[in-house]
Amino acid sequence: MPPPTDEELLDLARLLGAACRERGVRLGTVESCTGGLVAHVITEVPGSSDYFAGALVTYAYEAKVALAEVPPDVLGAHGAVSAQVAKAMAEGARHTLGVDIAVAVTGVAGPDGGTAAKPVGLTYVAIADPHGDDVRRFTWDSDRSGNKRVSAAAALGLVLERLGGTPA
Amino acid sequence: MPPPTDEELLDLARLLGAACRERGVRLGTVESCTGGLVAHVITEVPGSSDYFAGALVTYAYEAKVALAEVPPDVLGAHGAVSAQVAKAMAEGARHTLGVDIAVAVTGVAGPDGGTAAKPVGLTYVAIADPHGDDVRRFTWDSDRSGNKRVSAAAALGLVLERLGGTPA
Numbered sequence: 001m002p003p004p005t006d007e008e009l010l011d012l013a014r015l016l017g018a019a020c021r022e023r024g025v026r027l028g029t030v031e032s033c034t035g036g037l038v039a040h041v042i043t044e045v046p047g048s049s050d051y052f053a054g055a056l057v058t059y060a061y062e063a064k065v066a067l068a069e070v071p072p073d074v075l076g077a078h079g080a081v082s083a084q085v086a087k088a089m090a091e092g093a094r095h096t097l098g099v100d101i102a103v104a105v106t107g108v109a110g111p112d113g114g115t116a117a118k119p120v121g122l123t124y125v126a127i128a129d130p131h132g133d134d135v136r137r138f139t140w141d142s143d144r145s146g147n148k149r150v151s152a153a154a155a156l157g158l159v160l161e162r163l164g165g166t167p168a
Numbered sequence: 169m170p171p172p173t174d175e176e177l178l179d180l181a182r183l184l185g186a187a188c189r190e191r192g193v194r195l196g197t198v199e200s201c202t203g204g205l206v207a208h209v210i211t212e213v214p215g216s217s218d219y220f221a222g223a224l225v226t227y228a229y230e231a232k233v234a235l236a237e238v239p240p241d242v243l244g245a246h247g248a249v250s251a252q253v254a255k256a257m258a259e260g261a262r263h264t265l266g267v268d269i270a271v272a273v274t275g276v277a278g279p280d281g282g283t284a285a286k287p288v289g290l291t292y293v294a295i296a297d298p299h300g301d302d303v304r305r306f307t308w309d310s311d312r313s314g315n316k317r318v319s320a321a322a323a324l325g326l327v328l329e330r331l332g333g334t335p336a
Contacts, residue, residue: 035211036204039225043203044313046279054235055225057207062266063222067235098230111214145212
């Protein structure tokens with residue numbers, strides 16, 4: 001999948017905003033590899049403070065534990081880039097940020113940090129809401145900046161899907 | 169000041185990364201109006217996890233209090249867009265994120281939310297490090313997206329200045 005353009009990301013953020021308003025939900029993000037891009041895109045939409053509470057950019061191990069409440073044993077057992085940690089980040093951020101829905105992204109943006117088991121581009125996107133949680137696994141093949149952008153699109157898309165706001 | 173281009177922001181983030189590495193400091197951001205853009209730009213640089221711990225995007229009032237440890241009486245007395253809150257955000261985030269240097273941005277990005285006393289474009293950028301803190305006041309005249317970008321450049325520039333890494 002080619003990385004989305006600025007305009008494509010903004011279109012997703014606009015749809016997301018409309019869906020959050022329609023359903024009266026408050027949203028937050030918790031981001032590792034995207035580094036704040038998801039929050040940045042959401043807040044490009046005027047009036048987004050009505051439904052967007054904030055974000056945690058948990059780049060460091062310590063931030064994942066202290067801010068996103070990821071249990072150290074889960075990080076130790078599965079590593080920062082894993083389905084288990086993505087789900088724990090979303091659940092923790094939902095609590096820390098006091099939101100209805102939290103979406104989490106953790107991955108290997110590259111160019112460094114990849115391994116045979118966890119190559120550059122491997123990314124998990126998870127969501128937590130009052131109904132439970134869900135997680136998706138992707139392997140992107142772009143560069144660092146492109147991997148961040150396509151991960152951000154996947155995060156926005158997963159929230160839209162969860163809210164039933166995905167365009168046909 | 170015209171909003172910086174993507175490449176100009178990335179150039180600042182590269183200089184910032186080099187300065188952080190040279191001085192061995194860990195950095196974090198706490199962002200209101202920029203919504204995560206400063207963190208996003210910092211993490212566009214490969215290897216930024218070596219010096220960037222993370223960010224707090226404190227869009228909601230509750231997030232400013234709970235995550236950035238801004239005292240409610242300071243928020244009540246001066247409002248979210250004020251020099252006092254910017255400094256409190258930087259000091260709080262320095263503690264919450266466990267970093268050497270935290271940079272904070274709070275402002276009225278627009279198009280809504282402006283008042284006669286606090287017009288659209290009014291922005292405070294503050295920094296806290298072991299030597300104390302500093303805060304700057306700006307009034308930008310761009311649109312929402314442009315105001316976010318020029319605020320991000322000001323935040324990166326203030327950290328660079330504090331680190332003595334500003335280009336001549």
